[in-house]
Amino acid sequence: MPDPGDLVTLEVDGHAITARAGQTIWEAARDAGIQVPVLCHDERLRPVGVCRLCVVDIGGRTLAAACVRPVEAGMKVATASPLVVKQRAVLLRLLLADHPTPCTRERTTGDCALEAEARAAGLLGVADSDSLPRGPVRALDASSPVIAVDLSSCILCDRCVRGCNELQSNDVLTRSGKGYGTTITFDLGLPMGSSSCVSCGECAAVCPTGALTHKPLGAPLRPRAELTAVDTTCPYCGVGCALTVQVDRAENRIVYIDGRKNGHNEARLCVKGRYGFDYTTHPQRLTRPLIRRDTHYPKGGLSADVRGAGAGERGRGRGRRAGGHVDYAEVMPAFREATWDEALDLVATRLGAIRTTHGPNALAGFGSAKCSNEEAYLFQKLVRTAFGTNNVDHCTRLCHASSVAALMETIGSGAVTNVFHDIKRADFALLVGTNTTVNHPVAATFFKEAVRAGTRLAVIDVRRPGIADHAWKFLRQRPGADVALLGGMIHVILEERLYNEPFVRERTVGLDALAAAAAPMTPELAEKISGVPADEIRAVARAFASARAAMIFWGMGVSQHSHGTDNARALIALCLLCGHIGRPGTGLHPLRGQNNVQGASDAGLIPMLFPDYQSVTDPVVRARFEAAWGFALDPVPGLTVVEIMQAALEHRVRGMYMMGENPFLSDPNINKVRKALSALDFLVVQDIFLTETAEFADVILPATSFFEKTGTFTNTDRRVQLGHAALAPPGEARLDWEIICDVATRMGAPMHYDGPEAIFNELRSLAPSLAGLDYTSLEGAGRLWPGDQEILFGDDFPSGKGRLVPTSFAPARELPDAEFPIVLVTGRLLEHWHTGSMTRRSRALDALEPEAFVELHPNDGTHLGIAEGDFVLARSRRGEIVLRARLSTATSEGSCFIPFHFREAAANLLTIDALDPVGKIPEFKFCAVALSRA
């Protein structure tokens, strides 16, 4: 075997060149500036050598495919000898004969690789296709809302097959048939739209011809050369994929989106990132400030769904469009347009009056994990200085607050200890309560890739997630039984002395208490509680403990419980016990939800913490912030999201500023939220659409969408990336940071910045973890805080020693009973994002998943007389909704799953507002409901 470090000298077209051993001829030639034509190869893909266009003469009986043939010392390569050129011409002629020239790709983005090669070879237009009898007409397939299939353009280069199976590991595309009749095939020959395709678009991104192309989304597709490329990140999940937006500047529209090769996502995207951009130019965008008309007081919801009209009226259509977003005709009459000055003055005056009359703590603000670090920083500064309260929070409270609380308590840092890519260095990974392929799709592609390379996955969940298909073991536990199941694993590891004794001795405290708590939780008892067989618990515990390097990933299935902090504590204890932290391939990774939930938390959008997790109760810290900001700051931690709603209900909070949050759909127990929002004396909502929450507003401020912003965003890895504005804001819509500055200035806390960089620098000066990150260095793949370290805590923890915190099983707050016999678990879908304000206004995403549904086990369907597609009435003690039934064995018997994206059947009408006592996170993953045919 040649050592990859060895150098080889060979001759290419008469030039002596030096290449690395193991390089292909194609790569060596490219590095020497000789481009060998190729159709089936892309640098992101494993070379397969099937198109044969790259054949070169190396003097053998047969020509060698340069893309697969490794270089050899002394090799003499001719890349364009007369024979090679002739062979290429024959190939191109054969392919062109069946190719509709110009094909869809050439007619739209103008980059059909076949036509480009044919043009370069002088074969285009001089086709002898008349003498070549065309093959049978091959099929068109328009069944996918996002990808157009034209098999007559297909040259069977297998790029799409590799993109689907090897980059995205989705295993949808393959070839079927043989010889001249070969075609690419979705699943077992289904139309693309009915197949298991998840519409990631990787196939269309790697296809060299018009066989697989993106469908246009609002703007006609055009060549890249005619468009402006803007580098930014994805506005959706915490993976924070790097992407390039191709913009038509004249039309101020995004035409399409490319994954960026210089990003940590390696140009991979999911359906939301690739196709979910057109919400930004949706006609419902707010373009002028709005003030509620006097005629629409007392305040309340305006649209039927938000008013809380009976369930009978909901879900059945009633002429409602499938899109499901609010009908502006229902809500707009309640508002009048205003100038910015009038609106901002009103906001400042009313909030100022509440502060004066009822004190600073009668005000509160919800920031957003969708906004940039700079906006999050300014928003909390506004609330803490101009409002004078710590009542500032954001949706982290609804996602990983419990995880962060447990991490802070045990190791002293709330962020991930290592990047998700590190899974490739792990030989074992435990995935708990994360539907990764749906909620972090691009991270999941790297997980699946790691599995192919030998990493073993164990997946624990109540509902079978797609990633379980790639797992060594899938343990299906009963909802709410996490602490028992994980306790059983800890029991096994302690009992069998599988833990890392030196690590536990040197790096942790609390073993005795942990052991005492785990002692009663035998695998047999854990089986009784969780439903997972004791032997499976033992097997996974042993595999985890004996792994050379193991990682733990978790999601909302762990955190969104009234015992969410305990769940996370148990996971952390597992990791610490086995010493699986601080080394390559080991660590704790709570997969963060929003694209900037890490950054918003880092920037201090948390009621008890200033930026960089510095406690508001620490006088030294507070003094530093008081000096920097020039205001006396409240030493008392503020209220959290759900607590603020409760306080509003009790008139303790009277004025609120909502920046980009939509608690009417995202918070638990909506009927209570409705009362709380109605009870506010003053509510200002700053958003891009008139959201359900905005129906309760006194003033609505039109803000900018992600693609209209420049700023920094921090992904789940602690990776801070710079995004650039691709579009101009519509109408009078303004940048969020500018609006915050204007409100603050009007409220007596002047804020003036030149732009995002100046704001970021101020944040940096107050946040030691970010101090080393120079704004301009955040281009490309961005940089990790602190200090670009992928793996943290190799030597010690911020808390010194890691704490092993004992946990004991406690049941969920509301258990099923005779009246409400089924456990409801809420969650998300691949195609939608949270309250749907963006994704349901994206035509592609809305077309893929247009409708609310409840997923239940087929056996439960049989017992309840509910069939696939029936309308179902779902009731809890707090509310009721009507929605379609889907039957699936992914959900276990006795429980059901409802995604919370759909306003017309809002899952959170049913959920319980019980909170975890430490993390203050609501129990979205467990409440009791009854289902019946509607």
Added chain:
Amino acid sequence: MPATRETRLVTKRFGDEQAKTLAGYVASGGYQALKKALGMQPAAILDEVKKSNLRGRGGAGFPTGMKWGFIPKDAKTTYLVCNADESEPGTCKDRELMYWDPHLLIEGMAIASFALGCHHAYLYIRGEMMREHAVMQAAVDEAYRGGLLGKRVAGSGYELDITVHRGAGAYICGEETSLLNSLEGRRGWPRMKPPFPAVKGLFGQPTIVNNVETLMNVPFIVEQGGGVFAELGMGRSGGTRILCVSGHVNRPGVYELPLGITTRQLIDEVCGGIWKGRKVKAVIPGGSSMPPLDESELDVPIEFDALMTDPRIKEVEVRPGVKFDLGGGKTLRTMAGSGGVVVMDDQADLPAICARIMQFYAHESCGQCTPCREGTGWLARISQRVADGRGLPGDLELMESIAHGIGGNTICALGDAAAWPMLGFLTKFRGEFEAKLAASVAGAA
């Protein structure tokens, strides 16, 4: 001493039903070579095979000893795979060999496995050969029961398992790397070479793939010595040759013959001449993928080197006057291939036969690489329209161009298998194609 027409190395038990049983095989001298081999050093066996000039009988005629020698010295796990996926049109010898003498194959595989350090050998048998599969499986089962396979082969310390695996009816799986993919449960697609199977084959381990007839010659070589085997043959080819004769002869069949026999002798003296008193026009000497011989070329021995180099055989051209380049200045005449001799009389419609051959390769192309997938499809359709009298002016040049574009440009040899006969027919029988074309152009006008 060269072989005579009566020399029987691998067909000596033909017609003897008893020889299929272990007892019958042993009674006729079977498994003595295996016992002898187990007492030899593996390297000594390899030496004998090298000395024997045994050449692969599957089609390429590659020296077997040299192939075995490619196994890396430090290989820990090696595999032997017997390629019994005989599918080349005109070829039907392995089927008869397995049917009549299954234990000879087992013995050959066992000796080869021992020489190669292999402990698990596979017999990949063509799916359609149901009768032969039953025979082979029964023989393997009996060999296990008789202690000739398993933990202690013939009482020695050597362990060997043989698995009989049925293919599923794809010609391409006779290509050795497709066969390995198929055996691994993957799609039967050829692999990129290098690496060759001897370095990285079945399950990623060094693997030797040998044809049925090749392996069946091994016991003789061990028993009698490689030198004796070499002397039976001619030139650099040892032993005898099984030829499967079909087509317009009076006595078609499977014959074991000396390597030096010429095509004309084969037709006239072995097969009773051309049927119906006609004359010969063309002969495919080694399976349908080989360029045909015309009447003037029949006095060359059907031996590997002779068919490739004898100047009495015309060189195949890519167009009139331009020789097909096999690389390194070598030209293409024809090859002994798989031993499938197809004889065509003077009334044969060669353009139609050529079109039929092209259809076969188009049907069997796996479709993985472009030149073969597209090229065989086009050749089939163009050659068919020429044969049907619907050809267009320029069709012959088009076929030549496509065939030349396929040749030497594909992942496996299937592309060549289609290109070579196409170019061969056009080189030697161009007049017949031109006549068809002239008639069709006249008809169109």
